[in-house]
Amino acid sequence: FNFPTARYDDDNNNNNRNETNSKWLDAHYDPVANLYTFSSCTGLADLQGDGENKLVVGDLGTGVYNMKLKVYKGTNLLSENTLLDLPTGVAIFLMDQNEPLTPAIAVASGPYIYIYKNLRPYFKFTLPALEVNPLEQEVWSQVKEDKIDPVTLKEMLEGIRYKNDNLPLFKKSFRFLMLDMQETEAFVNLHKHQPIKRQTFLDTPSYFAKSRSDRRALTCTVLCTYSNKSLHISSLFFFSLNTQMSLPSAPAFLDVTGQFDVEFRITVACRNGNIYILRRDAKRPKYCIELSSQPVGLVRVSKNVVVGCTNETLLGYTQKGKKLWTAYLPAPITTMSLLDHKTRGLQAVLVGLANSEVHMYRDKNLVNIINTQDVVTSICFGRYGREDGTLIMTTKGGGLIIKILKRTAQFEEKDMTPGPPLAQSIKLNIPKKTKLYVDQTLRERENAVAMHRAFQVDLYRLRLTTARAYIKNLEASLNPMSSSALEPLKMNAVVQGIGPSFKLTLNIQNTSAARPVINLFLSFLYDEKLYSMKTSFFKIPMLVPGLNYPIETFVDCLSDKGISDVIKVFVLREGKSTPLLTAHINMPVSEGLSAA
Amino acid sequence: MGLFDKLASWLGLKRREVNVLCLGLDNSGKSTIINHLKPASARVQDIVPTIGFSVEKFSTSSLSFTVFDMSGQGRYRNLWENYYREAQAIIFVIDSGDKLRMVVAMEELDTLLNHPDVKHRRIPILFFANKMDLRDALSSVKVSQLIGLDRIKDKPWHISGSNALTGEGLQEGVEWLQDQIRSMKT
Numbered sequence A: 001f002n003f004p005t006a007r008y009d010d011d012n013n014n015n016n017r018n019e020t021n022s023k024w025l026d027a028h029y030d031p032v033a034n035l036y037t038f039s040s041c042t043g044l045a046d047l048q049g050d051g052e053n054k055l056v057v058g059d060l061g062t063g064v065y066n067m068k069l070k071v072y073k074g075t076n077l078l079s080e081n082t083l084l085d086l087p088t089g090v091a092i093f094l095m096d097q098n099e100p101l102t103p104a105i106a107v108a109s110g111p112y113i114y115i116y117k118n119l120r121p122y123f124k125f126t127l128p129a130l131e132v133n134p135l136e137q138e139v140w141s142q143v144k145e146d147k148i149d150p151v152t153l154k155e156m157l158e159g160i161r162y163k164n165d166n167l168p169l170f171k172k173s174f175r176f177l178m179l180d181m182q183e184t185e186a187f188v189n190l191h192k193h194q195p196i197k198r199q200t201f202l203d204t205p206s207y208f209a210k211s212r213s214d215r216r217a218l219t220c221t222v223l224c225t226y227s228n229k230s231l232h233i234s235s236l237f238f239f240s241l242n243t244q245m246s247l248p249s250a251p252a253f254l255d256v257t258g259q260f261d262v263e264f265r266i267t268v269a270c271r272n273g274n275i276y277i278l279r280r281d282a283k284r285p286k287y288c289i290e291l292s293s294q295p296v297g298l299v300r301v302s303k304n305v306v307v308g309c310t311n312e313t314l315l316g317y318t319q320k321g322k323k324l325w326t327a328y329l330p331a332p333i334t335t336m337s338l339l340d341h342k343t344r345g346l347q348a349v350l351v352g353l354a355n356s357e358v359h360m361y362r363d364k365n366l367v368n369i370i371n372t373q374d375v376v377t378s379i380c381f382g383r384y385g386r387e388d389g390t391l392i393m394t395t396k397g398g399g400l401i402i403k404i405l406k407r408t409a410q411f412e413e414k415d416m417t418p419g420p421p422l423a424q425s426i427k428l429n430i431p432k433k434t435k436l437y438v439d440q441t442l443r444e445r446e447n448a449v450a451m452h453r454a455f456q457v458d459l460y461r462l463r464l465t466t467a468r469a470y471i472k473n474l475e476a477s478l479n480p481m482s483s484s485a486l487e488p489l490k491m492n493a494v495v496q497g498i499g500p501s502f503k504l505t506l507n508i509q510n511t512s513a514a515r516p517v518i519n520l521f522l523s524f525l526y527d528e529k530l531y532s533m534k535t536s537f538f539k540i541p542m543l544v545p546g547l548n549y550p551i552e553t554f555v556d557c558l559s560d561k562g563i564s565d566v567i568k569v570f571v572l573r574e575g576k577s578t579p580l581l582t583a584h585i586n587m588p589v590s591e592g593l594s595a596a
Numbered sequence B: 001m002g003l004f005d006k007l008a009s010w011l012g013l014k015r016r017e018v019n020v021l022c023l024g025l026d027n028s029g030k031s032t033i034i035n036h037l038k039p040a041s042a043r044v045q046d047i048v049p050t051i052g053f054s055v056e057k058f059s060t061s062s063l064s065f066t067v068f069d070m071s072g073q074g075r076y077r078n079l080w081e082n083y084y085r086e087a088q089a090i091i092f093v094i095d096s097g098d099k100l101r102m103v104v105a106m107e108e109l110d111t112l113l114n115h116p117d118v119k120h121r122r123i124p125i126l127f128f129a130n131k132m133d134l135r136d137a138l139s140s141v142k143v144s145q146l147i148g149l150d151r152i153k154d155k156p157w158h159i160s161g162s163n164a165l166t167g168e169g170l171q172e173g174v175e176w177l178q179d180q181i182r183s184m185k186t
């Protein structure tokens, strides 16, 4: 293994230490460890009850060969178990409480969960097979009896595939469809006798304490199955599935918190770009977060959820799905993991980036950047060996990097990311909702229908009253516009002056197209104790269509008490008592007289 | 020291008192080493991880040692510096099987050497590369290389491989320490 070379012989060298070195000690780096894995396939636990935590890695190998379950102790490989299929997730859980406590390892791989205890295979748990399309089954059984040739088989499978998209084909059919024509014959001969089964595929298993939250509590595993869009919660120590929850899409990342018997919360990032939050007693997701781009990692930090997206952003949400913040990253995310240092009360999110850096975020603040020798593909932080703050990373090239958090390392909460100033995130002091407001809101929510009805009734009443008044006005010609076909007239009145003398100007207009109007009279009605007028009745000249006729007259106010009244103006036709037009002029208060 | 005291100590009638500080990471074997240095009658059977620190006494032919056996756990390591001033010698224990934490041991040694109460004193430091019996243990030469002992220029130091379970290597180290202390002027 590679030792870090002895550093700083004198004090001068200390000043040259960069930001990263002042926080982390380089404990180990093996560039050729041959470890190819991702964060959900790694774990740390005291597997042998000797007080030393081991590192468990589900190694993907080349993806075809060399899939292994590896266990490391310190810098050495302690044990290796060959896996038959790609591991998709690793969970470490407690199966029994015999002293010394020795946790078991669960490895999800294909349709199986392999359980290892004391570093040896212990149990294989097969997930129930899924329903198979009967047509597809029929086709394959005919192949078995050599009734159809590969060409027809291909056509029929294609047909089934396009007709029925909610029941996907099984693996064998898919592989057959991918083949070139000349290879199909051999494939059919090789595979026609295999039974047809479509299996559930597992994604990340994750776990939570069953009922008690102490170290000895037995744990439950949540299994995320791929093809039937559902979550299984199974207690691996009874080896039976007990709860199932369905999801609108295939799950990709999973986080579980809480206790199975009391209350738990499962956060799942799905392939459709949404995050669903499930709670106990709910068969359906309780909250949904819609992301603008695909999730590539999900980490829960105490009560918040941090999601990394393909568009190089890191988003913070509350556990109820409310967005808190966005951080912009300099490169695409390769992996994410939680840094939880319990003895120091330090929690942060570690984000591996494609530019060979690992960024450490506390909320939206970037608090540390770790430069790595290669692009990091998996991150695991926790107690390793006897050291609480150990950071274990594997790289794209199969390397293993182990760093230890310095005892004296302090992370400042200062914002290193460019972006809006801090002041922008300070909460405004919004007053609390009053009881009255709350009561009112509640009342509105409860009686919404009744309130809407009452409002509608009142609205119709108002419209009816308005319509009635309008009709009445029209019938009594109380309006300043005549609508009769013979004498279409318009009038408006202007009062000028401050009193006691006022000038009244009445603008009368004939709005008809061509007919002039004759024989009209103008009459005023007013309180004679208040006002006097020289002439209160006169004849209107002939009104030519379109022209405006200003008719002026003078009114004197007789009162000095500062009161005013209405003067009514009527336009009358000779020989008729009902007016054609009526105008009410609200006289202003006479100021001149009171001032005098 | 008066003429009589000198004579007495030379005759082995009265031993000189020395304060020794025993440091090192948790699980390195500090308490086990000290337990083994005590007379057989005073030894305890099982050793548990030390909480805080404990004070032990043992003596050699000419010296009477008072040892402050510090806990090596991370959360207690900040207690160490409170005892630097009183200490006349330091025993630093390293688990030669714990390759991963060599950097941590080196870091703690660094902090020790740079502390104002230690930095400018010619205080002797005895290193035990303990647990030599483990199958994958590093040799004492390798250990001294890894934690960079050659950088200590102004203090007498010595490293001996040890096995605290059998006591192998302990005597050699303690004799070196005794010689160092006796040669120190008082």
Ligand SMILES: Nc1nc2c(ncn2[C@@H]2O[C@H](COP(=O)(O)OP(=O)(O)OP(=O)(O)O)[C@@H](O)[C@H]2O)c(=O)[nH]1
Pocket: B024, B025, B026, B027, B028, B029, B030, B031, B032, B033, B047, B048, B049, B050, B051, B070, B071, B072, B073, B130, B131, B132, B133, B134, B162, B163, B164, B165
């Ligand atoms: N194989 C082997 N085991 C040892 C040796 N020395 C100590 N041990 C074991 O290491 C473990 C820790 O020893 P301790 O003496 O308690 O270690 P410590 O340095 O006092 O630890 P703290 O008090 O926690 O700082 C015990 O289980 C010892 O039996 C050794 O030389 N060889």
Ligand SMILES: [Mg+2]
Pocket: B030, B031, B032, B048, B049, B050, B069, B070, B071, B072
């Ligand atoms: Mg001890």
